[in-house]
Amino acid sequence: MSTELPISRFPIPDIATLPEDLRTRIETLQSKMGFVPNVFLGHAHRPNQLRAFLAMHDDLMESDEGLSRAEREMIVVATSALNQCLYCTVSHGALLRIRSKQPRLSEQVGANYRDAEISPRQKTMLDYAVKLAQTPWLVGDNDIETLRAAGFSEDEIWDIGAITALFAMSNRLASHTAMRPNHEFYGLAR
Structure with missing residues (x-):
């Protein structure tokens, strides 16, 4: 008997049946990471919405202008933890460990960013993000x-x-769908 929880409350389409652009992106990501993050599979239930989410996500989270990529992930981890979104806290916590090269930082930010090893400027950023989220x-x-x-x-x-607004939506979709983090995220950059 399997104790594995489903990825989502909603049907997960076969990757082979997805539109070519999404299928290619998922297959490329799988070859790079060694697994497919469940957010892709969960949101693939509605391919057009997945495409729109990814466009906004990529524009905000993959930018090298202004905020660092680690700071962008700090916002996601701090607000997702307060929204009690397990998926985003765990998956973006892994990305924060990778992008900051500080293995303790994601747990600190997720538990209480005010006590985390961050700069006063970053604390001001998270104070605002948390206020906007809550x-x-x-x-x-x-x-x-x-x-x-x-x-x-x-x-x-x-x-x-x-970023705060996008992940408020993402947190709620993850709760709506009961999306679970991939096991692989827990061990990344430890």
Whole structure:
């Protein structure tokens, strides 16, 4: 008897039946990583929505302008942990370990970023991201001014908010679908 939980509450299509662009991307990722992250399989239930999610994700998370890739992952880990999203906390925690080259950082940020080994600037960034994720109705001009005073550019401030918003959606989709993290993520960059 298998104790393995399903990837999603919704049907997972066979990769071979997906549109060519998505199939190629998944197969390329599988050959690079050695596994297919469950987010691809779970969201493939609705291929057009997967494509739109990936476009936004790639634009925000793969950029080398402004925020570092590790800082982008810090936002995801801090807000996903507060949203109790196991998938995003674990998978992006692995990416944070890889991108920061600091094996303890993802657990620190996920448990309590205020005590993590991060700079005051990064703490200001996460203070804002957490406020936007938890109490968006309280966000005001003074919050943006605080980010500016910490040295963030307009584009970086935009990205902090956009990453927070994208992963608020992603966290909720992961909960909606009961998406589980791949076992491989737990051991990456340890």
